[in-house]
Every structure is written in structure tokens, then in C-alpha cells.
Amino acid sequence: MNWTINTKTEELQRRAVQVRRRSKHLWRRLALLLAVLGPGLITSNVDNDAGGISTYSLAGAQFGYALLWSLIPMTIALYVTEEMCARMAVVTGKGLSDLIREEFGFRPTFFVMVAGFLVDLGNVVAEFAGVASAVEIFGISRYIAVPIAGLVVWVLVLRGTYRQVEKIFLALCSFYLAYAFSAILAKPDWLDAARHTVIPSVQFNSGYLLMVTALVGTTIAPWQFFYMQASFVEKRIGARQYPQARADVIAGSVTCMVIVFFIIVCTAATLYTSGHRNIADAAEAARALVPLAGRWASLLFAFGLLNASLFAASILPLSTAHVICEGLGFEAGIDRKFKEAPIFYWLYTILIVVGGGLILIPRAPLFRILVLSQVANGVWLPVVLIFMILLINRRDLMGEHVNSPTFNVIAWVTSVAMIALTLVLIYFGLFHPSAATGGL
Amino acid sequence: MLHATEVLGGEAYDANGSFVGRVSELFIEPADQPNRVARYLLARGKYLPLLARHDQVSSVAPGMIKLNVEEKELEHFHTNEAWLAVRKDLLDQQIIDTHGRKVVRVNDVDLSEQRTNGTVELRVTDVDVGLTGAARRLLQGLASPAVIRRIQQKLPARTIRWEFVNLIEPDPLRRVKLRITHDKLEKMHPADLADIMEELSPAERQAIIASLDEQTAAEALAELDSRLTSQIVEKMAPERAADIIEEMEPDKAADVLAGLSPEVSQDVLEELQGKEAREVETLLSYDEHSAGGMMTTEFVYVGETATRGEVVEWVRQRADINSENLDTIFVIDGDAKFSGDIAVGRLLLAEEDVTLAQLKSEPLVSVAPDAKEKEVFALFDKYNLRSLAVVDRSGRPIGAIAVDDVITRLREKL
Numbered sequence: 045m046n047w048t049i050n051t052k053t054e055e056l057q058r059r060a061v062q063v064r065r066r067s068k069h070l071w072r073r074l075a076l077l078l079a080v081l082g083p084g085l086i087t088s089n090v091d092n093d094a095g096g097i098s099t100y101s102l103a104g105a106q107f108g109y110a111l112l113w114s115l116i117p118m119t120i121a122l123y124v125t126e127e128m129c130a131r132m133a134v135v136t137g138k139g140l141s142d143l144i145r146e147e148f149g150f151r152p153t154f155f156v157m158v159a160g161f162l163v164d165l166g167n168v169v170a171e172f173a174g175v176a177s178a179v180e181i182f183g184i185s186r187y188i189a190v191p192i193a194g195l196v197v198w199v200l201v202l203r204g205t206y207r208q209v210e211k212i213f214l215a216l217c218s219f220y221l222a223y224a225f226s227a228i229l230a231k232p233d234w235l236d237a238a239r240h241t242v243i244p245s246v247q248f249n250s251g252y253l254l255m256v257t258a259l260v261g262t263t264i265a266p267w268q269f270f271y272m273q274a275s276f277v278e279k280r281i282g283a284r285q286y287p288q289a290r291a292d293v294i295a296g297s298v299t300c301m302v303i304v305f306f307i308i309v310c311t312a313a314t315l316y317t318s319g320h321r322n323i324a325d326a327a328e329a330a331r332a333l334v335p336l337a338g339r340w341a342s343l344l345f346a347f348g349l350l351n352a353s354l355f356a357a358s359i360l361p362l363s364t365a366h367v368i369c370e371g372l373g374f375e376a377g378i379d380r381k382f383k384e385a386p387i388f389y390w391l392y393t394i395l396i397v398v399g400g401g402l403i404l405i406p407r408a409p410l411f412r413i414l415v416l417s418q419v420a421n422g423v424w425l426p427v428v429l430i431f432m433i434l435l436i437n438r439r440d441l442m443g444e445h446v447n448s449p450t451f452n453v454i455a456w457v458t459s460v461a462m463i464a465l466t467l468v469l470i471y472f473g474l475f476h477p478s479a480a481t482g483g484l
Numbered sequence: 485m486l487h488a489t490e491v492l493g494g495e496a497y498d499a500n501g502s503f504v505g506r507v508s509e510l511f512i513e514p515a516d517q518p519n520r521v522a523r524y525l526l527a528r529g530k531y532l533p534l535l536a537r538h539d540q541v542s543s544v545a546p547g548m549i550k551l552n553v554e555e556k557e558l559e560h561f562h563t564n565e566a567w568l569a570v571r572k573d574l575l576d577q578q579i580i581d582t583h584g585r586k587v588v589r590v591n592d593v594d595l596s597e598q599r600t601n602g603t604v605e606l607r608v609t610d611v612d613v614g615l616t617g618a619a620r621r622l623l624q625g626l627a628s629p630a631v632i633r634r635i636q637q638k639l640p641a642r643t644i645r646w647e648f649v650n651l652i653e654p655d656p657l658r659r660v661k662l663r664i665t666h667d668k669l670e671k672m673h674p675a676d677l678a679d680i681m682e683e684l685s686p687a688e689r690q691a692i693i694a695s696l697d698e699q700t701a702a703e704a705l706a707e708l709d710s711r712l713t714s715q716i717v718e719k720m721a722p723e724r725a726a727d728i729i730e731e732m733e734p735d736k737a738a739d740v741l742a743g744l745s746p747e748v749s750q751d752v753l754e755e756l757q758g759k760e761a762r763e764v765e766t767l768l769s770y771d772e773h774s775a776g777g778m779m780t781t782e783f784v785y786v787g788e789t790a791t792r793g794e795v796v797e798w799v800r801q802r803a804d805i806n807s808e809n810l811d812t813i814f815v816i817d818g819d820a821k822f823s824g825d826i827a828v829g830r831l832l833l834a835e836e837d838v839t840l841a842q843l844k845s846e847p848l849v850s851v852a853p854d855a856k857e858k859e860v861f862a863l864f865d866k867y868n869l870r871s872l873a874v875v876d877r878s879g880r881p882i883g884a885i886a887v888d889d890v891i892t893r894l895r896e897k898l
Contacts, residue, residue, distance in 0.1 A: 137685035145576050150591070150621035153576075282686065282715045282743075372618060373589035 073104030080288035081295070082210045083275035084126065086359070087268045088296030089217045091122075092303050093356030094174025094326065095167065095414070096262045097349055100304050101329035103255055104311030106321050109240035110247065112308060114256055115301050118263050121458045123297040123430070128436045128447075128455065129269045130289045133276035135445045140273045140428075141370040143435050152431075153371040159424040164267055164364040166417020168399030171360065172409060176403050177327030181346040187404060194400040197358045198393065201378055209358075209378060210275075214374065216355050220303045222348040227306040228340040230333070232313030241305070254472060257465045264462055265302075265421060266428040271363035274370070278377060283445070310337075362394035422470035426463040433459060486606065487591035488570050489620045490546035490629055496526045496536065498555045505534060507549060510570040512608065514663040519646050521570075521595065521606040523887035524549065525561060533561040539603050546629035552602060566661040568767055570608075571802070573651070575621075578684070579611065580650040582668040585676040587683040591617025594643060611649050614642025654687040656663035656694060666695045674703035681708060693728075705740065714743030717752070726755030733806075735759070735780035735889065738767035767883075775860050776853030778893065779874045779883030782806065785814040786840060788823055793836035814881050815840045821879035822850055827870065850875045853882065857893065864890050 078178035092100075103111045129140060136143065145153040176186035176194045182452065201209060246252070272293075281289050311329055323329050330345040362378070365388050369376030375385035382389050402413070433455055437446050447455060490511060496504045503525035505847070513522040524536040535558060542552035549557075567572070574590050581588050592612040598605045611621075616636040620840055623632050650668060653659045669677055669692065681689050681704065693701050694718055705713045705728065717725050717740055729737045729752065740747045741764060753761060763781040770776025784805060786795055799805060817823040824844030834843055850873040852861060863872055864887060874883040 136687075145589070146578075149576055150618070154622055280709065280711050282711070282714070284718070371611065374593065 058445060075292060076285070077288045080279070080281055080285050081292045082214060083272050084130065084246075084289070084292030084294070084296035085217055085299065086210065086213045086275070086296070087126065087272040088122065088293075088300035089220060089303070090352075090356050090359045091263055091265070091268065091300050092105070092220065092307075092352050093167070093171055093360075094349060094353040095170045096304075097307060097352055098326040098329075099255075099258050099262045100307040101311045101315075101325065101326045102315075103259060104308040105315040105323050105329060106420045107247075107255065108312045108316040109237050109309070110245050110252070111255060111259065112240040112305065113242070113246075114259055115241060115305055118260060118304075119297050119301040120454075121260070121462065122264060122300065123294060123460050124451075124454055125264060125274055125432070126268065126293045126297065127290060128432055129273040130276055130293050131286065131445055132432075132436060132442070133273040134281050134283050134289055134468035135288050135442050137277060137282075138409065139277050139366070140270045140432070141367045143441070144431050145371055145373075147435060147438070147441070148431065152427075156424070156431075157368045157371045158419055159427070160267065160270070160364055160367050163265075163417050163420045163424055164360050165395060165399060166413050166420065167265075167267070168357060168395050169361050169402050169410065169413055170417070171357040172400045173402040174349055175325065175357065177189075177325065178330075178346050178350035178353060181327060181330055181342070182350075190400050190403055192352055193357065194396050197354065197361075198396050200358060201362060201392065202382065202389065205379055213355065213358070217350055218298075220348060220353040222344040222351070223303050223306040223310065225336075226333075226341045226344040226348065227310040227313070229344070230310045230313040230337040232309045237305075237309050237312070237480065255467075257409050257469045257472075260462055260465045261418065261421065261425075261469050263300075264425070266424050267360060267363045267367075269428060269432060270367045271359060274363070274366050274377075278379065286445075307446045310341070313337075314341075348430060357396070357399070361392045361399070364395060365389075365391035419474060422466035425466050429459040429463065485609070485779060486546065486595045486597060487612070487617075487620055488575065489617075489624045490596060490632075491544060491549070491595065491606070492571060493625060494545075494547045494549055496524070496551060497623075498551045498558075499542075499553055500555075502555065504528070504551065504555050508533070509572065510606070511564075511567040512570065513566065514568055515661070516568055518663070519608040521608070523567070526558070534558040535561050538605050541604055542602060544597060544604050545608060546633075548699075565658055568651075568662055573653075574611070578652060578688075579644075580652060580669070581613075581644045581648055582650050582672070583644065583648040585672060585680065587680055588613040588644065592620050608646045610643040612641070612643050615639040616641045639891055652684065652688045652691060654691045656691070659691065659695065664695070666692065670696060670700045674700070674707045677704040678707035678709075682712065686715060686719075689716055693720075698727045698731050701728045706732055706736045710739060710743055713740050718744055718748050719820055722748070722751040722755045725752045729764075730756060730760050733780050733782055734763040734767055735778070735883075737764045739772075742768060742772065757852070770853055773857050774853065775851045775855040775857075775872075775874050776883070777884060778857070778889050779853070779862060780886045780889075781883050782809055783812075783814060783871070783881070783884035784809055785816050785822075785881055788815045788817055788841040788844065789839060791837050791839050792834045792843070794833055795831065795840065809884075811886075812841045812869075813840075813882070814871075814873050814884070815844050816881065819879075822848070822873050822875045824848055824871060825871065850881075851872070851885075860885060861890060861894065 132143065141153060141156065144156060163235065172190055172193070176190055179189040180186060200212065243339065276289060315323065315332055318336055320332050323332055325347050327346070330342050330349060333342040333345055366376050368391055369385070369388045374387040377385065378390040380388070402410070436442060437452065439446055491510065492507055494507045496507055498504050505528040508527040510521045511523040511525065512520065516522060520538060522538050524541065526534045526536060528534065536551055540551050540553045540558070541549055542551045570593055574593055576590065578587050578589050590611050590613060593608055594610040594612060595606040596609045598607060616639045619636050619639055619673035620632055623635065650666060651662065651664050653662060653664055677700070681692055684692070688708050689712065693705070696704065705716065723808070729740060732740070737760070741752060744752065753765070756764065766781060767776070784799070795809050799810065813826045813828065813831065814822060815824045815826060826840060826843050826845065830843055830845070849863060849867050849869065851863060853874050853876070860872065863869065872885045873881050874885060876882050
């Protein structure tokens with residue numbers, strides 16, 4: 045009766061070394077990258093929600109290719125801000141509202157949460173509006189589609205684990221390619237478009253400047269920062285996987301702007317050149333495409349709108365519920381059960397029900413709600429941006445991963461530019477709401 | 485009872501009735517007394533702040549404190565790492581509730597007043613983590629204390645007694661100065677401890693593990709998400725990592741090592757000595773989705789000619805046997821080949837002189853180390869096993885797969 049096990053140490057040591065060598069192979073590295081991919085791609089692509097698509101369609105319809113030059117600076121701005129969130133997530137392991145609470149106290153956190161709730165409520169209304177107008181192009185009544193959409197979105201999050209939901213969202217991202225096909229079917233002048241992307245052609249009239257402002261305002265929204273940071277934290281991405289996290293953010297920012305490019309090119313090549321320059325929103329753009337680029341282009345456009353709206357309708361309430369629960373100290377996260385995190389799930393439910401419900405009420409003051417939501421966003425964005433830059437420069441939080449001086453310059457310049465632009469948008473939103481149609 | 489939010493920001497007046505400054509911080513000296521407010525920091529705008537000691541305060545009310553000395557007798561402010569600052573270190577920070585076994589965020593701190601010959605001492609009684617504290621923080625300064633008190637009465641209260649509060653401090657030196665110990669954590673079930681650790685940031689997790697003894701650390705790490713475990717072990721010194729890993733079961737140890745980067749796992753393996761190292765290396769050589777990758781090398785096997793009485797006596801004498809490994813005893817024949825297993829229940833009910841050969845159950849179920857996971861799951865299900873023997877090509881037992889490892893694997897797939 046003995047206890048020991050005979051092992052041939054040398055042979056086993058050799059085999060153990062073999063096991064470790066295998067991990068250096070390329071496919072392992074790819075698997076590591078794929079394991080991390082997700083938050084960046086999803087966040088950036090949800091950026092192209094109903095409001096975004098409407099804005100981009102308008103940009104193409106009203107100004108042709110003239111606004112394409114802003115895409116590259118916007119990609120940089122998007123990457124810079126999102127990368128800070130990714131970095132904070134992997135280094136501190138905490139969400140953004142957690143950090144704001146711990147470093148700045150209760151009241152600033154409360155303010156951020158209230159603003160976030162109002163803005164996101166407006167955004168959710170916009171998403172369901174997008175669903176409603178998209179399905180009407182396919183001939184389905186909004187009174188059937190919106191409740192079904194609300195239910196689908198609600199069940200998806202309640203029943204899934206983070207990983208399942210993430211996979212579905214990533215799959216939905218691929219449907220954005222519909223816009224690429226739509227653009228190709230529109231037969232644009234690719235050379236002209238390329239030229240305008242690289243060479244700025246700024247017009248100094250208020251309509252143009254307002255459109256630039258609206259573009260920036262719709263591309264960079266604070267909910268993205270909270271959602272992305274929370275996603276990386278929930279995936280437990282550590283500092284060792286920072287390179288992969290950064291790759292995810294780059295991939296997200298680039299694909300987002302590529303889709304925007306196709307949307308603008310599509311409407312520019314069709315609506316702008318044919319003189320249909322005054323469309324009100326994305327659904328009208330889709331309809332107007334039919335005689336110019338064929339039924340398929342139109343359907344693809346509408347499908348892209350539906351996909352984006354559903355997608356955003358799932359993510360925005362989630363992000364908002366997260367922000368509020370994190371800030372107030374309630375349990376949150378879709379990996380928790382309903383009983384474990386009741387406030388989180390109730391907030392999510394309320395946002396969907398109210399957001400969807402408002403669309404179904406006839407003659408609801410949708411326009412006013414959307415404009416107000418934009419104004420709130422203009423107040424929220426500067427505060428969150430400044431908090432983020434302050435946090436990321438704290439050595440006691442980030443250790444050696446604080447911003448380098450160059451990065452700080454870029455970050456500050458980007459933030460100041462965005463703050464200035466959003467203040468312009470608030471001004472117009474409050475005092476000349478009709479002129480702010482573009483920034484839906 | 486007072487609340488920290490009511491005292492902070494209050495006006496301080498000295499013995500002559502003149503205004504000294506505003507209370508901007510309350511300090512506790514854990515080395516002296518773990519719950520008494522020892523110093524009050526009084527901010528004076530552009531002048532240097534002053535410190536009032538607990539025995540210099542004659543009365544405290546919401547929004548105001550009165551001192552029993554003159555302003556010139558107060559000492560100037562100097563920082564002291566051995567002091568716990570209520571506003572900076574407690575409010576809005578996360579702490580561990582050792583009673584409720586979770587991580588919570590502090591909204592406010594409840595203080596009791598104790599009068600002792602002319603002075604008032606404030607002592608921390610509870611930490612407020614609910615809506616009452618949140619309401620107070622929100623409205624402080626915007627409404628009078630009386631109004632705030634009336635509002636808070638309508639809200640449900642959630643508080644944690646100070647004795648159940650465990651602070652989380654990543655800096656080890658400061659941990660010593662603040663006398664932060666985690667002995668309450670060591671008494672918790674490892675699964676609860678792992679749950680708590682999953683809520684914390686990486687630096688805080690590291691801090692908790694650093695202050696636990698090796699046994700508790702090993703148990704907690706074994707229950708933790710494997711990615712987090714790898715992250716924690718990577719940051720440790722190899723000697724400490726090896727000490728902790730030695731306390732783990734070999735299969736868990738192998739899982740942890742497999743998750744480390746090659747350089748770190750090499751360092752740790754070198755620190756592991758003798759038998760443990762060999763066992764872990766054996767397990768590392770198997771593919772993780774095979775029977776060999778699921779098994780542990782700690783199991784009990786006895787010759788089939790032994791009687792029940794002899795087995796019980798022998799097991800009692802062996803101090804190194806973990807009672808968790810005893811739910812199934814494996815039986816070997818004269819050639820040391822696997823010949824059956826006996827559930828501990830059967831052993832319990834048997835007579836003293838019954839031999840193991842008579843007790844072992846039919847049929848003989850075992851699996852090769854390169855068998856796939858699916859086959860292992862199927863065997864467990866079919867024969868209602870609690871442990872499954874893994875045998876080498878010559879039929880000798882080399883490891884055992886326990887049912888809780890099967891459950892963990894199955895959950896990963898869900």
C-alpha cells in the first residue's frame with residue numbers, strides 16, 4: 045500500500061515542453077485575438093444607429109461628396125476616445141461609472157447618470173422610430189413590428205449570457221454590409237468620392253457647418269464609452285491582452301467609418317445628383333432610392349436601417365442600465381439573473397417599454413424629444429470626456445499606462461473640438477430647432 | 485446618531501466662539517482605536533488647514549462642531565499614512581461585507597456620540613450602503629439637515645456593522661499601517677471568497693490574495709474563474725506562487741499553470757519541489773480536453789486483500805489524505821492493476837473483516853488518459869459515478885476524475 049505514482053520524469057518533462065511550444069503557433073494567437081474581439085466592434089457599429097444613418101443620409105443628399113473629408117478625422121477622434129476606455133478597462137478592471145464614483149464622488153456621478161438616462165431615452169425612441177419607419181417600407185404596420193421588436197430585444201438580453209448576446213450582436217454587425225451593396229448599386233463616381241475623402245472641401249455656410257457638427261455629435265456619444273469599458277470588464281480582459289483590445293477598438297472605429305462612407309456615397313450618388321436634396325430621414329432616403337438605383341438598393345438600405353435600429357435598441361438600454369446601477373452601487377450585468385439584479389433589469393425594461401411605447405402613440409412630439417435628447421447629449425459629452433481624460437492621467441489608477449504627452453495633446457484637442465461642436469449644436473437645438481433636423 | 489455627511493462640511497468654532505474653519509475630513513487611527521474619530525481636519529480656505537483632536541471637541545451637531553480650546557492651540561495638518569480618512573478612503577469606495585459575503589460601495593458612515601467629561605467622541609458604528617446614505621449625499625448642502633433627515637426616514641435603510649467591514653487597500657505598506665487583516669475572509673467558504681474577488685479590480689484582488697495564508701489562497705484561487713487566477717498568479721513572485729500552488733490539488737494546479745505564460749510557468753515549476761512538481765508535470769502533458777486533462781493524481785487505492793477494518797485504520801493514520809478524496813476508494817490486485825472501486829457508503833455499512841475484493845462493485849469502469857471528454861461524461865452519467873478511475877496501458881491506476889470536475893467542464897460548455 046503506497047501513495048506515490050511512478051512517473052518517468054524526463055519523458056514527461058519533454059512532453060510538457062512540447063505542450064508549451066504549441067501555444068506559440070499562429071493559430072493560437074488568432075484564437076486569442078478572436079477571444080477578445082467584440083466590445084470595440086459592437087460599440088462602433090452600433091454608432092450607426094437610426095439617428096446616425098439619418099444624419100449620414102442627409103449629409104450625402106444635401107452636400108454630395110463634400111463632407112467625406114470629415115471621415116478620417118472622425119475615425120481618429122473615435123479611436124482616441126474609445127482606446128482610453130479600453131485601456132482603463134484592462135488596467136483598472138473597473139467600469140467608467142465606478143471610476144467616476146470613486147474618484148469624483150456621489151454628486152457628479154448622479155448628474156452623469158441622470159443626463160445619461162435622459163439622453164439614452166431619447167436615443168431609444170429614435171431607434172424604435174427607425175424600426176417603425178423601416179418596416180413600413182417593407183409594408184408592415186408599425187403597430188405590429190414595434191411591439192415584436194421590443195419583445196425580441198427584451199428577451200434576448202434577459203435570456204442570454206454575455207457571450208451569447210455578444211455573438212448575436214457581432215453577427216448583426218455583418219449585416220451592415222448591406223450598405224456597401226446599396227452603394228455599389230447606386231453606381232457612384234468612386235474617383236470623385238475618393239478625392240473628396242482625402243481633400244477637404246469646406247463650405248462656410250451655416251447649413252454645412254451644422255451638418256459637420258451633427259455628424260460629429262452622432263458619431264461620438266458618451267454611452268459608447270460606458271458600454272465599451274463595461275464590456276471589456278465583463279469579458280475579464282486583463283492588461284496582458286491590451287494589444288488585442290486595442291486591435292478590437294481599431295477594427296471597430298475603421299469599420300464604422302467605412303459603413304458611413306458607403307451610406308454617404310450611396311445617397312450622394314443618387315439623391316444629390318438628381319436633385320432630391322431635401323429628405324427628412326433615413327426612411328425617406330430609402331424610398332427615394334427606388335427610381336434612382338432600383339428596388340434592391342432601396343430594400344437593402346431599409347434593411348440596413350432595420351438592422352441598425354434593432355441592434356441599437358438592444359444595446360442602448362443595456363448600457364444605460366449599466367451606468368446607473370454601477371454608479372448607484374446596484375448589481376448589474378446580463379450574466380446575473382433577474383433576482384440578483386432587479387434594478388438593472390427593471391431599468392432596461394422601462395427604457396424599452398417607454399421608448400417603444402412613445403412611437404406607437406399617434407402624434408407624439410417625437411421631434412421635440414429627439415432635439416431635447418441631443419441637447420442633453422451636448423451637456424453630457426463634455427463632462428464625460430473631461431472626466432475620462434482626468435482619470436486616464438492618474439498615475440495611482442493607471443500606473444505606467446497613463447497617457448503619453450503626445451496622446452494627451454491629441455486627446456485634449458479632440459475633446460475640445462467635440463465640445464465646441466456640440467455646444468454649437470445645443471445652441472441650435474434650443475433656439476433654432478428646425479435647423480437642427482440634420483442631427484437626429 | 486450622526487452621519488459623516490452631516491459632520492463633513494460643518495463649521496467649526498473654538499472656545500471663544502470664533503469661526504475656525506470647515507470640517508473637510510475625519511480621521512480614524514486604527515492602530516490606536518479601530519472605530520474612533522481621532523482627528524478632524526479643518527479647512528481654512530487659503531490658510532493651512534488645522535487638526536482638532538478628539539479630546540478638543542466639546543459638542544458635535546449636524547453642520548457644526550464646537551471646540552473646547554482656542555484656535556492657536558490646534559496643531560497644523562500633516563499627512564499620516566496610518567490614518568484612515570473617512571471621505572477619501574471610505575466614502576464611495578468598495579468594501580467587503582464579511583457578514584453578507586459580498587462587495588458593496590459605501591454611501592455614508594454612521595457615527596455614535598459618546599460624552600466623556602466635557603468632550604464628545606464620535607465612533608463609527610455602521611456603514612450605509614443603501615438609499616438613505618445616497619439621499620443624504622445627494623442633498624447635503626442643498627437642503628437643511630432637518631429636511632434631509634425627514635426625507636431619509638421614508639427610505640429603506642441598508643447598513644453594515646463596522647465590525648463586518650473589511651477594507652480593501654492595494655498598497656501592502658498602508659495595509660499594515662491601517663491594521664487591515666483578512667482573518668474574517670479566511671473563515672469564509674472559498675466559493676464565497678472567490679465571488680467577492682471576482683467583483684474587485686485586479687489590484688484589489690492581488691491585495692486580498694497577498695494577505696491570505698497559502699491554504700486559503702489556494703482554495704479561493706481554485707474556485708475563481710481560471711482567467712482571473714492566471715492573471716493573479718502571473719503577478720506574484722514565483723516562490724509565493726509555488727507555495728500556494730503546492731497547497732492545491734494537482735489537477736487544479738496544472739490548470740493554473742497551463743494558463744500562465746510559458747516563462748512564468750517555467751519559473752513557478754522550478755520553484756515547486758519534488759513530488760508535487762512531478763505530479764503537476766504529468767498532468768500538464770495531457771490534452772486539456774481528454775480524461776488525462778481532467779484527472780487529479782490524488783486518490784486512494786488499496787490492495788483488494790485488505791479488510792474493511794484495516795482500511796479504516798490505515799486511512800485514519802494517514803494525515804495527508806484529504807477527506808474529499810475518500811468518496812470512492814480504488815482497489816488494485818496483486819499486480820497493482822486496477823480491479824474495482826468501492827463507494828465510501830458501502831465501506832461504512834460493511835462488517836470489519838470483509839475484504840475489499842468482496843465489496844467492490846461491478847462492472848469494472850475505467851478510462852484511458854487519452855479518452856475524449858464526451859466519453860468521460862457518458863460514463864459518469866451511465867454508471868452514476870462519483871469518481872472515475874483513469875488507468876494506463878497496463879491497467880494501473882494513474883488518476884481519478886471527480887464528479888465536480890465534470891460539472892465544472894459541463895458548465896463551461898453551456
